[in-house]
Amino acid sequence: MKEAAIAFIGLGLIGGSIARGIKREHRDTKIMAYMRSTARLEKAREDGIVDVILNGIGEELTQCDLIFLCTPVEYNADYLEKIKPYLKPGAIVTDVGSTKTDIHEAVIRLGMEACFIGGHPMAGSEKTGYENSTDLLLENAYYLITPTAFSSEEQIKRITAIAKAIGSMPLVLDYKEHDLIAAAISHLPHIVASSLVNLVKDSDNRQELMKRLSAGGFKDITRIASSSPEMWEQICMTNSRNLAFMLRRYIGSLNQILEKLEEKNSQYLYELFETSRDYRKTFSEKAGGSIAPDYSFTVNMADEVGAISTLSVILASKGISIQNIGINHNREHGEGTLRIAFYDKETMDNAWKQLERYHYDLISN
Numbered sequence: 001m002k003e004a005a006i007a008f009i010g011l012g013l014i015g016g017s018i019a020r021g022i023k024r025e026h027r028d029t030k031i032m033a034y035m036r037s038t039a040r041l042e043k044a045r046e047d048g049i050v051d052v053i054l055n056g057i058g059e060e061l062t063q064c065d066l067i068f069l070c071t072p073v074e075y076n077a078d079y080l081e082k083i084k085p086y087l088k089p090g091a092i093v094t095d096v097g098s099t100k101t102d103i104h105e106a107v108i109r110l111g112m113e114a115c116f117i118g119g120h121p122m123a124g125s126e127k128t129g130y131e132n133s134t135d136l137l138l139e140n141a142y143y144l145i146t147p148t149a150f151s152s153e154e155q156i157k158r159i160t161a162i163a164k165a166i167g168s169m170p171l172v173l174d175y176k177e178h179d180l181i182a183a184a185i186s187h188l189p190h191i192v193a194s195s196l197v198n199l200v201k202d203s204d205n206r207q208e209l210m211k212r213l214s215a216g217g218f219k220d221i222t223r224i225a226s227s228s229p230e231m232w233e234q235i236c237m238t239n240s241r242n243l244a245f246m247l248r249r250y251i252g253s254l255n256q257i258l259e260k261l262e263e264k265n266s267q268y269l270y271e272l273f274e275t276s277r278d279y280r281k282t283f284s285e286k287a288g289g290s291i292a293p294d295y296s297f298t299v300n301m302a303d304e305v306g307a308i309s310t311l312s313v314i315l316a317s318k319g320i321s322i323q324n325i326g327i328n329h330n331r332e333h334g335e336g337t338l339r340i341a342f343y344d345k346e347t348m349d350n351a352w353k354q355l356e357r358y359h360y361d362l363i364s365n
Contacts, residue, residue, distance in 0.1 A: 007068065010071035016049070017134055020246040034057065079108055080107065084110060095118055116151075117155055117159050120178065121143050124137075134170030192221075193224045257269075296342065300337055
């Protein structure tokens with residue numbers, strides 16, 4: 001990686017995680033950052049992640065080899081014009097937005113195709129902000145790279161090197177293709193999850209039994225509905241054409257399912273579940289999507305005083321860090337009593353081996 005100085009315009013969850021990953025691998029890289037929340041930038045400086053806090057868009061950017069736009073997608077294009085006068089020869093501007101057409105069209109309009117390459121790290125969390133960033137968030141996640149018509153191979157290699165340095169898997173593709181893919185696998189699922197949650201809210205009785213009993217499958221497929229409404233409103237509006245296209249196809253498939261259900265066509269329903277199951281099994285678990293990979297398993301154990309403490313001590317004695325631990329109150333899909341989550345697969349596998357030695361009843365997710 002050849003970048004000696006890198007600036008971040010916005011330093012939230014994704015920007016902060018990229019900055020942390022860069023500092024982890026290249027300690028001497030000078031990192032500058034600008035955002036409206038000075039307190040968060042002060043924290044980033046205390047953490048040793050940010051070296052220079054910028055007061056605005058100005059002359060200091062002329063030192064930078066690379067500038068990351070990490071603000072909400074609707075603002076990234078506005079910053080392009082502001083930073084353009086301060087770009088030194090050979091500098092690259094990139095972004096981390098989950099939609100690419102708007103930013104690429106702005107780049108074309110501003111005549112910046114020779115210095116811009118789009119980016120989309122496909123990882124995230126329901127939580128936001130620099131305080132939730134981690135140098136592990138983007139590990140083993142796809143990092144999509146969308147060059148312009150004027151991007152050179154050398155420029156693409158530089159962005160690819162950044163992605164590899166933070167542990168991501170770079171993949172180069174056309175920005176228009178990116179937005180259609182994102183509409184299908186990321187943006188539509190958020191609309192589906194949110195609509196399902198609202199369907200239950202509007203259909204529940206006064207005792208709220210649907211809400212009380214919702215667990216297992218329902219919580220799994222609606223987990224992403226907990227994400228930021230402001231962020232997802234912006235994402236959907238900047239990819240509305242592709243999203244509308246995929247939504248029409250989805251509505252068509254739901255109408256067909258409704259028709260077959262009313263006909264009591266059991267064979268159609270069987271094939272629906274069978275084909276989706278078989279295709280789902282072909283999905284790779286090595287890369288994260290819009291939500292970070294789930295490194296967890298469950299444990300069947302008696303509800304006894306000190307049971308959780310004993311398990312925690314066993315793992316702690318081996319230096320195994322637990323990301324999260326919780327009790328499964330409803331186990332409709334055969335989950336164990338206790339769900340334990342870890343930061344990465346290696347830690348999860350090590351924890352599994354340690355607990356097996358103590359004859360715990362373990363269930364993989």
